[in-house]
Amino acid sequence: MTTDAVIAEILAAHPREQSALLPILHDVQAEFGYVDAAAERIIADALNLSRAEVHGVVSFYHDFRSAPDPRPAVQICQAESCKARGIDMLMQAARDAAGERVRLAPVYCLGLCSVGPNARVGDRLHARLDEAQLVSLVTAQ
Amino acid sequence: MTAVRISDDALALACGADALAAAFEAAGCTVERASSWGMHWLEPLVEIDGMGFGPATPEDVDAILSGKSAKAIGPIATHPFIAGQQRLTFARAGRTRALSLEDYERTGGWAGLERARRIGPEHVLDEVARSGLRGRGGAGFPAGVKWRTVAKAPGARKFIVCNADEGDSGTFADRMLMEGDPLQLIEGMAIAAHAVGAAQGYIYIRSEYPHAIRKLRDALKLCADIIAPFNIDVRVGAGAYVCGEETSLLNSLEGKRGEVRGKPPLPALQGLFGCPTVVNNVLTLAAVPHILAEGGAQDYEARGAGRSKGTMPIQLAGNIRHGGLYETPFGVTLNQLIFEIGGGTASGRPVKAVQVGGPLGAYLHPGQFDIPFDYEAYAAADALIGHGGITVFDDTADMAAMARFAMEFCAVESCGKCTPCRIGSVRGQEIIDRILSGGRQADAVELLPQMHNARLAERSQAEEVQLLEELCAVMKDASLCALGGFTPYPVMSALRHWPADFGLSAR
Ligand SMILES: Cc1cc2nc3c(=O)[nH]c(=O)nc-3n(C[C@H](O)[C@H](O)[C@H](O)COP(=O)(O)O)c2cc1C
Ligand code: SF4
Numbered sequence: 001m002t003t004d005a006v007i008a009e010i011l012a013a014h015p016r017e018q019s020a021l022l023p024i025l026h027d028v029q030a031e032f033g034y035v036d037a038a039a040e041r042i043i044a045d046a047l048n049l050s051r052a053e054v055h056g057v058v059s060f061y062h063d064f065r066s067a068p069d070p071r072p073a074v075q076i077c078q079a080e081s082c083k084a085r086g087i088d089m090l091m092q093a094a095r096d097a098a099g100e101r102v103r104l105a106p107v108y109c110l111g112l113c114s115v116g117p118n119a120r121v122g123d124r125l126h127a128r129l130d131e132a133q134l135v136s137l138v139t140a141q
Numbered sequence: 142m143t144a145v146r147i148s149d150d151a152l153a154l155a156c157g158a159d160a161l162a163a164a165f166e167a168a169g170c171t172v173e174r175a176s177s178w179g180m181h182w183l184e185p186l187v188e189i190d191g192m193g194f195g196p197a198t199p200e201d202v203d204a205i206l207s208g209k210s211a212k213a214i215g216p217i218a219t220h221p222f223i224a225g226q227q228r229l230t231f232a233r234a235g236r237t238r239a240l241s242l243e244d245y246e247r248t249g250g251w252a253g254l255e256r257a258r259r260i261g262p263e264h265v266l267d268e269v270a271r272s273g274l275r276g277r278g279g280a281g282f283p284a285g286v287k288w289r290t291v292a293k294a295p296g297a298r299k300f301i302v303c304n305a306d307e308g309d310s311g312t313f314a315d316r317m318l319m320e321g322d323p324l325q326l327i328e329g330m331a332i333a334a335h336a337v338g339a340a341q342g343y344i345y346i347r348s349e350y351p352h353a354i355r356k357l358r359d360a361l362k363l364c365a366d367i368i369a370p371f372n373i374d375v376r377v378g379a380g381a382y383v384c385g386e387e388t389s390l391l392n393s394l395e396g397k398r399g400e401v402r403g404k405p406p407l408p409a410l411q412g413l414f415g416c417p418t419v420v421n422n423v424l425t426l427a428a429v430p431h432i433l434a435e436g437g438a439q440d441y442e443a444r445g446a447g448r449s450k451g452t453m454p455i456q457l458a459g460n461i462r463h464g465g466l467y468e469t470p471f472g473v474t475l476n477q478l479i480f481e482i483g484g485g486t487a488s489g490r491p492v493k494a495v496q497v498g499g500p501l502g503a504y505l506h507p508g509q510f511d512i513p514f515d516y517e518a519y520a521a522a523d524a525l526i527g528h529g530g531i532t533v534f535d536d537t538a539d540m541a542a543m544a545r546f547a548m549e550f551c552a553v554e555s556c557g558k559c560t561p562c563r564i565g566s567v568r569g570q571e572i573i574d575r576i577l578s579g580g581r582q583a584d585a586v587e588l589l590p591q592m593h594n595a596r597l598a599e600r601s602q603a604e605e606v607q608l609l610e611e612l613c614a615v616m617k618d619a620s621l622c623a624l625g626g627f628t629p630y631p632v633m634s635a636l637r638h639w640p641a642d643f644g645l646s647a648r
């Protein structure tokens with residue numbers, strides 16, 4: 001299926017109103033890994049919005065990306081409770097293991113604040129990470 | 142065949158609960174997945190005939206089954222961590238399966254909703270007001286007053302919006318409730334809808350909680366007929382902390398940028414799509430079924446301290462030995478929470494600081510650990526309870542780095558609508574950097590010979606500190622919402638109590 005056809009299918013699954021914009025963007029982001037200018041234009045037309053309005057929303061939220069990034073991603077919690085449990089001390093090793101190959105994305109709290117340092121890959125969560133475990137998590141992606 | 146219970150809460154999963162469950166199944170046991178008791182240092186916790194074992198790994202299975210495990214903790218329900226609590230909102234934690242209507246009904250589920258329907262909206266509003274329930278999302282606004290405002294507001298369409306954005310570090314009670322007892326939240330929303338006359342509800346939940354999203358969606362399918370004609374949809378956030386602010390959340394639900402709206406108008410009068418809207422935190426709504434059960438309002442009101450009534454699900458997090466969920470009446474002190482209940486730091490080192498109330502909360506010094514946990518007492522100490530998260534730091538913490546992080550977080554998450562927050566948070570990071578490097582030197586341009594008439598903008602460390610104080614005062618007074626307005630709390634408290642970390646002598 002072409003990109004346009006997939007987006008049309010996503011649009012068909014939602015009501016044609018602005019309040020459906022976030023659910024639509026989530027679906028597009030999940031399908032392609034990004035929401036680019038072409039996708040913004042199709043969505044804007046369908047919801048009777050300007051492309052600027054749609055782009056404003058895409059660029060506001062951290063979850064939406066406007067360009068593809070083929071690298072696997074590891075989200076590492078950088079918030080206070082994970083800092084209190086030593087995540088900052090592990091970051092250099094994680095960065096070394098990631099290099100250019102893996103994208104390390106900061107996340108501010110995964111709701112596991114009593115068992116940090118924590119990370120998320122897709123929908124899988126990882127807790128009580130020490131340096132070796134974090135490095136092998138990054139290397140395994 | 143031995144029946145084993147292991148939680149399927151996201152925290153237990155992150156600690157390896159699935160592999161453990163598979164190992165028990167391979168050993169011939171039946172495994173039932175229940176909610177979490179909230180003793181996080183013991184997760185994954187294994188329960189067999191009421192006896193607990195944890196934190197367990199697949200290697201422990203044989204020893205546990207043969208009764209020889211060193212990880213035995215005895216009966217769970219009478220464990221001091223559980224027995225010392227007064228669990229109302231978390232009464233089912235560990236005891237039921239999240240998606241079992243049977244478990245829910247057996248433990249008093251739907252009694253509040255049924256009674257609410259019997260006594261009618263006016264009495265429901267009275268009882269919520271009488272219980273003294275205040276919003277658990279942070280501001281502590283009386284729920285009864287908010288609900289009555291929405292009930293009385295003119296308008297054919299009204300909404301119930303559950304704020305499940307739980308972005309604060311150190312908090313996980315909303316997540317645990319949604320994963321462990323989603324039906325109770327749904328019942329609370331249905332009671333609110335009945336009280337104010339709303340037909341549609343939304344649960345706005347952060348995208349960082351995929352397990353809770355799935356549980357809520359499944360739970361809503363299970364009980365659609367029970368709450369009908371009221372209907373609830375789950376909406377997923379997109380990684381913006383500020384969308385926990387109620388007006389930003391409403392914009393997000395409407396498909397817009399999550400910018401904060403000015404108040405007035407209050408969301409209670411003009412909220413979602415301009416209609417009267419109740420916006421309440423997960424814990425506020427989940428406390429309601431207990432309050433609406435027979436005698437519940439008096440029972441709730443009888444607990445707590447001062448004007449902070451009822452119980453607070455406190456979250457013990459960060460560098461603490463016994464972290465987890467501790468629901469207790471207001472009035473408890475940090476000394477009790479951290480040392481008696483929490484067992485001190487996980488690292489075994491001395492406690493240096495505690496942040497209460499998430500990233501916008503003040504850092505408290507051990508000298509302040511006797512302040513009673515109540516909204517007014519914390520406000521008087523320039524601190525806040527927020528969502529009840531407690532993050533413990535040991536003596537290796539660098540409080541200047543934490544202050545800088547508070548500014549950095551504000552800059553990353555600012556919605557951008559007002560200048561003190563959007564620009565001030567960036568300037569704040571720069572000033573803290575300059576304090577740490579001993580003051581401001583003239584830059585390359587200022588040193589050019591042509592610039593000899595321009596005043597050099599050199600500043601001493603003391604002048605930089607004064608600048609930071611002034612910046613914080615402006616952010617506090619002139620920000621539209623609490624993201625910019627409260628970021629000064631962690632910054633100023635760190636500066637006040639730990640000047641040495643900033644390279645300053647005691648002030
Ligand atoms: C920056 C910011 C973030 C907030 N995040 C949350 C949140 O994640 N969850 C929440 O319930 N309230 C949050 N609040 C508070 C809400 O604005 C609002 O007070 C609350 O949802 C009202 O519900 P309650 O009365 O039941 O507490 C936040 C406020 C601000 C300023
Ligand atoms: S204080 Fe910050 S987050 Fe709040 S409205 Fe202003 S810019 Fe937006």
Ligand code: FES
Pocket residue numbers: 077078079080081082083108109110111112113116118310311312
């Ligand atoms: S602070 Fe890292 S999970 Fe909450």
